[in-house]
Amino acid sequence: MPRSIHSTQPPLRFIALRFNPFILKITQWLLPLLLRFRTRPWLPAGIVNIEARNVKVLAELYQQFQAGKIRFLIAFRHPEVEDPLCMLYLLSRIVPKVARQQNIELKNRVHSYFLYDRGMTIWAGDWLGRLFSRIGGVPVRRGRRLDRHAIQTARELFANGKFPISVAPEGGTNGLSGVVSPLEPGVAQMSFWCLEDLQKANRSETVVIVPIAIQYRYTEPPWSKLDWLLSKLELDSGLPIKEIAQGEQQEIYYQRIYRLAEYLIAEMEEFYRRFYHQDIPKSISNEESPSPNQVLTERLHRLMNTALQVAEQYFGLQSQGTFIDRCRRLEEAGWSYIYREDLPDIKALPPFKRGLADWIAEEADLRMRHMRLVESFVAVTATYIQEQPTAERFAEIALLMFDMLSRIKDTTLPGRPRLGWKEAQITVGEPISVSDRWANSQGDRHAVRQALSDLTRDLQVALQKMID
Incomplete structure (x- = not known):
């Protein structure tokens, strides 16, 4: 995966078909x-x-x-x-x-x-x-x-x-x-x-x-590898260690994933409140008394909307369409700031203009990271694991969390851990x-x-x- 971008780049040219x-x-x-x-x-x-x-x-x-x-x-x-x-x-x-x-x-x-x-x-x-x-x-x-x-x-x-x-x-x-x-x-x-x-x-x-x-x-269900992955995510996120020893195997893993998700969402909500001055309520009121899963999913979607708005405000885009539509527009907007089609020869720019171009490219890359966080969770639902509590579904959600943490803590997005054949x-x-x-x-x-x-x-x- 790419390292952080610190300078403007040549345009992304079309790659012509050369079938062989x-x-x-x-x-x-x-x-x-x-x-x-x-x-x-x-x-x-x-x-x-x-x-x-x-x-x-x-x-x-x-x-x-x-x-x-x-x-x-x-x-x-x-x-x-x-x-x-x-x-x-x-x-x-x-x-x-x-x-x-x-x-x-x-x-x-x-x-x-x-x-x-x-x-x-x-x-x-x-x-x-x-x-x-x-x-x-x-x-x-x-x-x-x-x-x-x-x-x-x-x-x-x-x-x-x-x-x-x-x-x-x-x-x-x-x-x-x-x-x-x-x-x-x-x-x-x-x-x-x-x-x-x-x-x-x-x-x-x-x-x-x-x-x-x-x-x-x-x-073969990769329960032991899944345990290792969740332990790594809990350690990397700073989640306080808490033993969960009650219930069936699937229930124990579900509790760990739910607890980790709730912790990460709360941390990200506070991140956007404090450093991006976003008005995120600390509770969700719903007269229908939704289940904890529904509340957590609503908080996730609200957080995703906030992250996209932070990027959209920078690029001057309207918050319209689905999460996927908005991610696509932000990607193209960011690329237009990084891969400059309006600069025919980057090397010929005077140092002052080159510095400005690099500044814009670096900031665009940072703003696009908000969108990348959202991309990982556009299809997550409140009942995905509960509908079928299989090792595959536990692993899929845990790996999405791995992607999120990797984008935040690393300058590159490392390859996902492989949990089994x-x-x-x-x-x-x-x-x-x-x-x-x-x-x-x-x-x-x-x-x-x-x-x-x-x-x-x-x-x-x-x-x-x-x-x-």
């Missing part, structure tokens, strides 16, 4: 190693097995695609950073295998283009952009209203590319296998654009969206026809907007059903 079948082949060959040892080769943690359901549907879609009958977009859940590797494994290994078993003839390579966040190259390094460009990746500036290069490239690939295209409609990871974050409207819009382009070219292909869900589970479960959903919806909405702007909204909603419902 040989580089893709090497990447596919290395997949099992990448899945097991993506971050720390010496740790016994990673993904050791990938299972997939309903793959025949995807194999048949590829057959129709290669026959020129359809164009399709893969909309996949994005809870963890390993998701793209799992998707690559699904397409390169599982789909061809199922196609052979089901006597489904596939003439060409099974692969897809994909959209990725341009910010990934900031924390991972420029090498990642070079790799992605050669295996089918198109970078997107998530906060820009109009990322012309990305839109034009993705639109061209969707309508005319030799592969389908994959998109994570949530726009980013939320760290939770059991919750789908609110979807961004880009998938629906891209599908309508594809139909427009096909119609202009007098082509009759059907356009569909294929929802795909990804979930993870540990091969994991398995991935991929579910291919039933295709959603876009052609029928598009045909029924023509001639009326309101009808088009409603059709886009309905398509986004139906995709959200489909993804959530597959993981419930």
